Amino acid sequence: MEAEKKKIGGPLTWIKGYCKLCSICVYICPAKDLMIKGNEIVSLGKCTKCQLCEKFCPDFAIEVEK
Amino acid sequence: MANWKVTLLRPDEEHGFSSFQDGVFLLFFFPGWWFLMSYKDYIKWERMPSTWCPGCGIGIVLKYAAMAIDELKIPKEDVVVVSGIGCSGRSAGYFDVESLHGLHGRALAMAEGVKRGNRKLKVVVISGDGDLLGIGGNHLLHTSRRNVEMCVICINNEIYGMTGGQMSPTTKKGTVTLTSPEGSPYNPVNAQGLITSNKDHFYARSSVFHLNHLKKSIQEGISRGGFSFIEVISYCIENNGRRLGFKDAPEMLDLIRKNYKVNPSPAGKLGDLELGIVKT
Ligand SMILES: Cc1ncc(C[n+]2csc(CCOP(=O)(O)OP(=O)(O)O)c2C)c(N)n1
Ligand code: SF4
Ligand SMILES: [Mg+2]
Numbered sequence: 001m002e003a004e005k006k007k008i009g010g011p012l013t014w015i016k017g018y019c020k021l022c023s024i025c026v027y028i029c030p031a032k033d034l035m036i037k038g039n040e041i042v043s044l045g046k047c048t049k050c051q052l053c054e055k056f057c058p059d060f061a062i063e064v065e066k
Numbered sequence: 067m068a069n070w071k072v073t074l075l076r077p078d079e080e081h082g083f084s085s086f087q088d089g090v091f092l093l094f095f096f097p098g099w100w101f102l103m104s105y106k107d108y109i110k111w112e113r114m115p116s117t118w119c120p121g122c123g124i125g126i127v128l129k130y131a132a133m134a135i136d137e138l139k140i141p142k143e144d145v146v147v148v149s150g151i152g153c154s155g156r157s158a159g160y161f162d163v164e165s166l167h168g169l170h171g172r173a174l175a176m177a178e179g180v181k182r183g184n185r186k187l188k189v190v191v192i193s194g195d196g197d198l199l200g201i202g203g204n205h206l207l208h209t210s211r212r213n214v215e216m217c218v219i220c221i222n223n224e225i226y227g228m229t230g231g232q233m234s235p236t237t238k239k240g241t242v243t244l245t246s247p248e249g250s251p252y253n254p255v256n257a258q259g260l261i262t263s264n265k266d267h268f269y270a271r272s273s274v275f276h277l278n279h280l281k282k283s284i285q286e287g288i289s290r291g292g293f294s295f296i297e298v299i300s301y302c303i304e305n306n307g308r309r310l311g312f313k314d315a316p317e318m319l320d321l322i323r324k325n326y327k328v329n330p331s332p333a334g335k336l337g338d339l340e341l342g343i344v345k346t
Contacts, residue, residue: 018114022121027316055277058125059115
């Protein structure tokens with residue numbers, strides 16, 4: 001089964017099908033780029049590609065293009 | 067890197083190459099293909115999302131164990147992941163390698179059986195504190211004494227997570243849990259002391275916040291060629307967070323960040339709130 005994916009702007013891909021909205025990415029992002037809006041993760045366009053969100057996500061639910 | 071390889075060789079393939087057909091295809095056209103494997107090839111994507119609670123650190127350990135195995139370039143057929151019972155014990159089922167999920171507390175006994183049956187295999191045990199130090203404590207004592215080659219990753223949430231948050235052998239004295247409403251009256255088991263009392267030992271303590279340290283510990287543990295024990299601090303959010311004073315995953319990570327510091331060169335012994343590697 002293929003998980004549902006969504007481009008959320010810049011280099012970020014959010015894998016909706018895996019995300020449990022634990023908000024670790026929102027906390028860990030040093031650029032304060034990510035936000036939870038309703039039931040979705042949104043990007044504010046400030047991503048610096050540091051990949052901390054991808055490294056900390058326990059559910060493989062966010063990917064940063066290198 | 068991963069994207070490049072996928073788009074160049076098979077644009078429709080999502081998570082790298084894992085099936086037998088792909089292996090034959092790649093080996094024929096490009097003998098060095100396994101250098102391009104990524105940790106994603108070691109995970110069973112059809113079983114995701116996992117059953118763990120939102121933000122639980124066990125998912126982070128799963129990812130870093132897969133990364134460590136991948137970076138050591140161990141072929142999939144040479145790895146066996148063994149788990150006991152508990153939330154942490156579910157890890158084995160998410161690895162796309164041979165795995166064993168058996169009786170509560172018997173992870174080390176099964177792992178030793180696997181290792182003695184086929185010495186070529188690299189055995190990785192991922193299980194909980196209750197499983198390895200509580201009901202399975204006797205196996206830990208003797209498997210570590212016999213120095214059987216395996217890497218044991220103990221996810222220490224200081225609680226029996228799966229059954230609702232009862233006090234476990236690693237619960238710190240005074241901690242309130244479901245079964246110790248007035249604070250645990252006992253001192254916790256000293257895993258470091260138990261492992262390092264063996265003449266030949268490898269003990270590491272890491273956490274789900276200190277990710278580089280976690281990966282390095284697992285890699286060193288796997289490639290040691292003897293018994294290695296890695297304790298990973300990761301608090302249980304759902305069942306003890308409210309009693310420990312945090313309510314979600316970011317606060318749990320913050321608590322670990324505040325409490326624990328990495329000691330890069332411990333002199334024989336780690337302090338209670340230190341992370342590091344103690345080995346001979
Ligand atoms: C023989 C046996 N006794 C008790 C249980 C109930 N049981 C299931 S999981 C568990 C505790 C697991 O704790 P731990 O190993 O710390 O894993 P965690 O859920 O905290 O990751 C217990 C007592 C069982 N399944 N089998
Ligand atoms: S009960 Fe606790 S240990 Fe188990 S998955 Fe949930 S947060 Fe993790
Ligand atoms: Mg536990």
